[in-house]
Amino acid sequence: MLREDVTEAIRAAVFEELAAVGFARMSIEGIARRAGVGKTAVYRRWKSKLALVLDLITAVAAEGAPAPDTGSLHGDVRALLEVAAAALSHPVASQVVPDLLVEAARHPEIADAVRGALLDGRQGVAARIVRAAAERGELPEGADPDRALDLVLGPLYWRLAVVRTPVPDGYLDDLARSAIAALTA
Known part of the structure; x- marks a missing residue:
């Protein structure tokens, strides 16, 4: 079972990382560091940074x-x-x-x-x-x-x-x- 608080921390970190370095320079390592989690926590939820960003965009659109x-x-x-x-x-x-x-x-x-x-x-x-x-x-x-x-x-x-x-x-x-x-x- 994935912890929702960790998922939300990762999503928030993606926004911060995108704003700081952009998509091209964004890395799973940077996202994990910003979220205060290990890379495996990110990879358990998304297979790549593209999948992560697409999920985030879709979630924002759904709101x-x-x-x-x-x-x-x-x-x-x-x-x-x-x-x-x-x-x-x-x-x-x-x-x-x-x-x-x-x-x-x-x-x-x-x-x-x-x-x-x-x-x-x-x-x-x-x-x-x-x-x-x-x-x-x-x-x-x-x-x-x-x-x-x-x-x-x-x-x-x-x-x-x-x-x-x-x-x-x-x-x-x-x-x-x-x-x-x-x-x-």
Whole structure:
């Protein structure tokens, strides 16, 4: 029987190790040292660092974020932006996400897991937001949730993960208004 506290310590160590050295330089030895366990404890749970990272990405994706339900399209979009900005600004995520995207170009397994973690859950959230807005008459029936997701989160991702500039005061409100204007155009 595997101890859950050891498994959780290893998972936390993976995030720290990814943020510190990146996937390419990450090692099972470094993860074990950071978790305060032996390498065998890691290998009992995962056969390789790739399997470990894929499991971790899948677990994070499964947690998912609930769709905001503020009663208005602007409120829902603004709440989604707030959650995404906090996630992308987190010190660990700001290091891990770009590194995993680089590795996704080299490893199809990582690409699939990252796609699942970053896209699948968000598509469900976007679909619920768009459906609720259409029911309230704020968006036309048949509005495209994928387009909504691109318009809402694309600029934020660009700013925080690619260009790596902070979000100034008022930016999330402006972005929410701009995305909604584009969706209703």
